[in-house]
Amino acid sequence: xxxxxxxxxxxxxxxxxxxxxxxxxxxxxxxxxxxxxxxxxxxxxxxxxxxxxxxxxxxxxxxxxxxxxxxxxxxxxxxxxxxxxxxxxxxxxxxxxxxxxxxxxxxxxxxxxx
Amino acid sequence: xxxxxxxxxxxxxxxxxxxxxxxxxxxxxxxxxxxxxxxxxxxxxxxxxxxxxxxxxxxxxxxxxxxxxxxxxxxxxxxxxxxxxxxxxxxxxxxxxxxxxxxxxxxxxxxx
Numbered sequence: 001x002x003x004x005x006x007x008x009x010x011x012x013x014x015x016x017x018x019x020x021x022x023x024x025x026x027x028x029x030x031x032x033x034x035x036x037x038x039x040x041x042x043x044x045x046x047x048x049x050x051x052x053x054x055x056x057x058x059x060x061x062x063x064x065x066x067x068x069x070x071x072x073x074x075x076x077x078x079x080x081x082x083x084x085x086x087x088x089x090x091x092x093x094x095x096x097x098x099x100x101x102x103x104x105x106x107x108x109x110x111x112x113x114x
Numbered sequence: 115x116x117x118x119x120x121x122x123x124x125x126x127x128x129x130x131x132x133x134x135x136x137x138x139x140x141x142x143x144x145x146x147x148x149x150x151x152x153x154x155x156x157x158x159x160x161x162x163x164x165x166x167x168x169x170x171x172x173x174x175x176x177x178x179x180x181x182x183x184x185x186x187x188x189x190x191x192x193x194x195x196x197x198x199x200x201x202x203x204x205x206x207x208x209x210x211x212x213x214x215x216x217x218x219x220x221x222x223x224x225x226x
Contacts, residue, residue: 089157093213104156
């Protein structure tokens, strides 16, 4: 059974700091991995998607890496801003027998202080 | 529409009543998912639709839950005889043959 763990559960940093969020998964047979952010009372917004054959993806101040062999992904946020405050979720996508699922971690709640 | 649309956005219902939650996926998206997010919990898979294939209902927590997708587009999640433990945010997502999955804003269900 695929399990996804995110560490830390919560993180508070001063504005301008670079930071890393961690995601680990137990089964390396994944199709891809996607990072989302969730603001309070809102749905999920897709940030970055990494295919299983890729090592990293970048979008603006965000960089996500994937190491399938070790079952790890990191989300790097450069020069953090108060607007980055949200819960960050990683999800691995698995396909099996014509179906597919996203298995989510419980998220890292990020607070960026002005 | 531009994104995944869900309705109602908020629903308060009495224990024992039935509720219907609606999801309008992004036009042209063939895959549709329902997830549930309870307070303090992670996202729980409920059901997956792909085109005309039989849906994967393995995540539905009990036979009080059912879902359908008409014409390969709009989906309805129905909860019969609601219980307090059904209180949660119900999230719908869709994708096309590309890989990025897009979520709606969710339907916030409170059973009193």
